[in-house]
Amino acid sequence: MQQRHLGSTGLKVSRLGLGSMTWGRDTDEHEARDQLVSFVEAGGTLLDTAAGYANGDSERVIGSLLGDVVPRDEIVLATKAGIAHLRGERETNASRGFLLSNLDASLRRLKVDHVDLWQVHTWVDDCPLEETLGALDHAVSSGRVRYVGISNYTGWQSAQAATWQRAVPGRAVPISNQVEYSLLSRGVEAEVVPAAQALGLGILPWSPLGRGVLTGKYRTGTPADSRAASPHFASFVGRHLNDRSERIVEAIVRAGEGLGWSALEVALAWVRDAPGVTAPIIGARTAEQLKASLLVEECELPPEIRQALDDVSSTNAPET
Structure with missing residues (x-):
């Protein structure tokens, strides 16, 4: 798998990252192990998690696998802090005490003495x-x-954070912004991506497959084993099930048929090679699903197909 510099730094990461949001809850340790093995064997290095994923269980699963499945120094380990589920409710907190307590807990669960990328969630x-x-x-x-790094920051928030840190030598300057970005979620192109490019931040897209919708799996209904059928993710996926997404998915499917690719490969190749992007973060329910995503390494969209997908997914595209 090709490697890319993350932002304007010397840190290199694989141009696809492996997400672990469901590990420890919907994805058990055995399945997580299979996914990590497949990812590393394909040349992947960037492994992303967060303190808030599955109330810390995602990090615990990773901690049980690092050093066993893959040497620690072969992984670029990324986690996040600032979101937790306390007393049954989602809580955001970016105070110094909360973030550093999150970090200490993350290191214990991951069984490491440091992480390579720590992001404000x-x-x-x-x-x-x-x-x-x-x-x-x-x-x-x-x-x-x-x-x-930072995560889910708008353009002006990114600029403010990066400018503040650059004002005094020795401060830790953010090198990345992890945001939702796909053919269904292109709002970041207005300000977030230009800000990142101007400030030397790499974009790490989460949900690059439109929360699974861009795979085409929902074209004829909701599969019983899909995230849309899960109590954890039904509303999360449902936000992208609408008339606009149907048009975009059909365009992706047609492009795939012409290229001999899957809809997944078309959608993932589009976001992977979008301006400013370093590495989309891909998540999968099973190792077989992950392997299907990893096939995109051999895919590069022809310019005319990219332009057609740009047009149909534009926020200014005419209604039909």
């Missing part, structure tokens, strides 16, 4: 930005983190 309005960024500085200076 979301912007929090009621916490001073300088406090949040101070936590990143401390994490790097203490040796627990090698690089830092």
